[in-house]
Amino acid sequence: MSDGVVHNAVFTLCAVLILLGSAAVVWARNPVRATLLLVGAFLPTALLYVLMHAPFVGILQVLVYAGAIMVLFTFVVMMVNPGPKDGELKTPDAASGRTKLGIAALLAAGGAPLIALVRRAAAGLAPAGAPAADFGELSSLSRLVFEDPANNPLTVSFELISFLILVGIVAAINFARRSPGTSRGA
Amino acid sequence: MLAFDLPNCLTLALVVSLIGAYGLLTRRSLVMILLSIEVMLSGANISVVAFNYFVWSGRAYGHYLYMLSIGVAAVEAAIGLGMAIVYFRNHQDISRERAGRLHEGDA
Numbered sequence: 692m693s694d695g696v697v698h699n700a701v702f703t704l705c706a707v708l709i710l711l712g713s714a715a716v717v718w719a720r721n722p723v724r725a726t727l728l729l730v731g732a733f734l735p736t737a738l739l740y741v742l743m744h745a746p747f748v749g750i751l752q753v754l755v756y757a758g759a760i761m762v763l764f765t766f767v768v769m770m771v772n773p774g775p776k777d778g779e780l781k782t783p784d785a786a787s788g789r790t791k792l793g794i795a796a797l798l799a800a801g802g803a804p805l806i807a808l809v810r811r812a813a814a815g816l817a818p819a820g821a822p823a824a825d826f827g828e829l830s831s832l833s834r835l836v837f838e839d840p841a842n843n844p845l846t847v848s849f850e851l852i853s854f855l856i857l858v859g860i861v862a863a864i865n866f867a868r869r870s871p872g873t874s875r876g877a
Numbered sequence: 878m879l880a881f882d883l884p885n886c887l888t889l890a891l892v893v894s895l896i897g898a899y900g901l902l903t904r905r906s907l908v909m910i911l912l913s914i915e916v917m918l919s920g921a922n923i924s925v926v927a928f929n930y931f932v933w934s935g936r937a938y939g940h941y942l943y944m945l946s947i948g949v950a951a952v953e954a955a956i957g958l959g960m961a962i963v964y965f966r967n968h969q970d971i972s973r974e975r976a977g978r979l980h981e982g983d984a
Contacts, residue, residue, distance in 0.1 A: 695881070702881035706889045709923075713893050713916050717900030722908050729912055736919060742881070743930040748940050755947050760915070760954050767958040768908055771965040786903045794902045802895045809891060810884040818883070822934035832937050845941060852948040859952035866959035 701742055708735035722768045726761055733757040744827040886927035894920035907961045907971040911954065918950050 712732025719725035733756050740749035786794070825831045840846040879885050893916060900913030922943050929939025965971050 698881040699878050702885070703879045706879060706885070709889065709893060710896070713896045713919070716912060716916055717896055717904070722906060722912075725909060725912055729915060732916070733919065736923065739923065740926055743886075743926050744934070745926050745930065745937075745940050745943075748926055748943050751944065751947060755951065756919075760947075760951055763954060763958060764908070764912065764915075767962060771908065771961055771971055786905070791903050795899060798895050798899055798902075802891065806888055806891055809887050813884040813887050816883065816932050819930075819932055819934040822930070826934055827937055827940060832940055835936050835938070836941060848945065852945055855952055856948060859955050863955045863959040866956075866963050 698742060702739065705735040705739040705742070708732070709739070723765065726764045726768055729764075730757045730761045733761070744822050746827060747829045747832060748827070883927060883931040886931070887924055890920045890924035890927065892920075893917075893923065896920075905972045905974065907964065907973065907976060908958070910973065911957045911961070914957075915950065915954070918946065922946055 709732055712728055712735070715728045716725045716732060719728055733752055737749040737752040737757070740746075740752060823831070836845045836849050837843070897913045897915075897917030897920060900916060901910055904910055904913060925939045925942050925946070927939075929937060929942075933939075961971050964976060968975060
């Protein structure tokens with residue numbers, strides 16, 4: 692029983708931190724600060740994954756998301772935003788107050804019934820039994836993806852992701868290369 | 878204190894996605910729009926892993942779906958940021974209004 696109380700407390704803490712972090716990302720004026728706040732929102736998300744018996748997913752969240760992708764964002768923000776005022780954007784970087792209020796009201800009006808619907812549907816789902824002993828571990832995940840590769844559609848989709856990343860690399864290199872004959876670049 | 882169950886996890890995921898959608902619709906900078914898309918993806922990832930844990934915890938299909946999702950997110954970030962850099966190099970500005978005028982030929 693105390694185990695459940697600890698789970699509830701950790702979940703509450705994670706949820707509050709994730710919500711505050713995400714909202715701060717969206718509202719932050721300085722893009723560098725927004726990127727770092729997003730890293731701060733991803734770390735409690737990783738803790739939440741560990742709470743859901745997904746330790747490998749939590750590790751991926753920290754290493755790949757908070758580590759690699761956010762560092763890429765930070766670099767790009769530093770490159771494209773060399774404003775004189777300590778990284779502040781030169782033009783106001785948000786819609787006007789009335790537009791913002793309207794969009795927030797629209798999203799709240801659409802989101803509230805959606806949340807009620809999702810909660811009712813989720814409460815009606817049959818809960819799973821206790822997870823298997825190795826649920827969420829790397830060994831079970833690799834068995835899921837690579838067991839019997841000739842007949843396993845997950846193996847194909849996994850290899851397709853590597854092909855997608857290859858296409859992404861080629862596209863990024865193509866963007867970065869200046870076309871010859873023009874002084875202003877691609 | 879919130880209970881650690883499927884409705885609360887899905888509500889969290891949905892609210893995070895809505896926050897991301899708000900940023901997507903209100904921010905002007907292309908980089909901030911990409912960051913808002915990452916927030917929305919994060920909400921989707923939470924829901925996928927929560928479903929796998931609470932409803933069907935036999936095999937880790939949700940965890941695999943999460944891996945696919947971050948693969949796509951990485952490629953999307955790389956290409957989107959590459960486009961933002963090229964756009965900034967040409968126009969010294971990455972606001973959404975500026976990018977929206979591409980079709981008029983003077984952007």
